[in-house]
Amino acid sequence: VNAHRNEHDAEITTNGELALMKKLLPRAQVVFDVGANIGDWTNLALKVNRKLAIHCFEPSPATYNVLKSNVPASSSVLLNNLALSSAPGALEMFAYADGSPINSLYARSSTSVTPHKQMITTQTLDNYCADKEIQVIDLLKIDVEGHEFEVLKGAEKMLASESIKFIQFEYGGTYIDAHVFLKD
Numbered sequence: 001v002n003a004h005r006n007e008h009d010a011e012i013t014t015n016g017e018l019a020l021m022k023k024l025l026p027r028a029q030v031v032f033d034v035g036a037n038i039g040d041w042t043n044l045a046l047k048v049n050r051k052l053a054i055h056c057f058e059p060s061p062a063t064y065n066v067l068k069s070n071v072p073a074s075s076s077v078l079l080n081n082l083a084l085s086s087a088p089g090a091l092e093m094f095a096y097a098d099g100s101p102i103n104s105l106y107a108r109s110s111t112s113v114t115p116h117k118q119m120i121t122t123q124t125l126d127n128y129c130a131d132k133e134i135q136v137i138d139l140l141k142i143d144v145e146g147h148e149f150e151v152l153k154g155a156e157k158m159l160a161s162e163s164i165k166f167i168q169f170e171y172g173g174t175y176i177d178a179h180v181f182l183k184d
Contacts, residue, residue: 012044017168024166025049028138032125034084034151035144035170037063038099039070042077052076055132059083059120062098078132083144085122086153093120104145106177124154135163142169146178 012018025031025048033042036056045052056071057080058064064081071077083105085091094115095103102108107115129137137158142148148169158164171182 012041018044020168021045021048024139025052029053030134030137031055031139032137032141033057034125034140034142036067036071036079037101037143038066041141041143042071046072046077054078055128055134056080057082057084059093059122060095060098060103060118062095063100063103066099080128082121082123083147084125084128084151084154085147086124086150088123088127089121090119091122092117102145102174104147104174104177106146106174108145108174109177110173125151126155126157129158129163137164138166140164140167142167145170146174146180149178149180149184 021044025045028049029052031045031052031054033045033054033056036042036058039056042054042056045054054077056067056077058067059082061081064079068079071079083091091105093103093105094107095118096108096111096113096115102111142151144151148171152159155164175181
């Protein structure tokens, strides 16, 4: 049933995500990969358009180290070992494994794996853009395991000024753990 309705398809080449990338990225200049994990999305984006300026955000120190080794060194890709959120500061993260796609700022109810907790640094998208003098984001990709709404709250100025052209975000089971719903 899931395959028939194309639900729960995390495969980027078949779920429509690659098609969206091929449509938007050839004309894009500045892209944010919020929740970059180990760099798979960034590397695919660079295959679509090698000239992109990509700002990657990965808060887990261990996963960030894998990201650094997986994403080719380039002056156009900026790797940030921090999380975007609604306020600058620090938060506790639940890390289930190095590089795990289920690491989250929220305890996951769908796994029996016991996470280790780690403190991570947060920044708002608005503050980051002001610091880096970023005027426009062509594509803001957010995959942060339930924290997507908080990232958008931290982008209030960029959103109000219509400086973000397209937003792509994940919506899945972690939203239940985060007590955030699509209607929010």
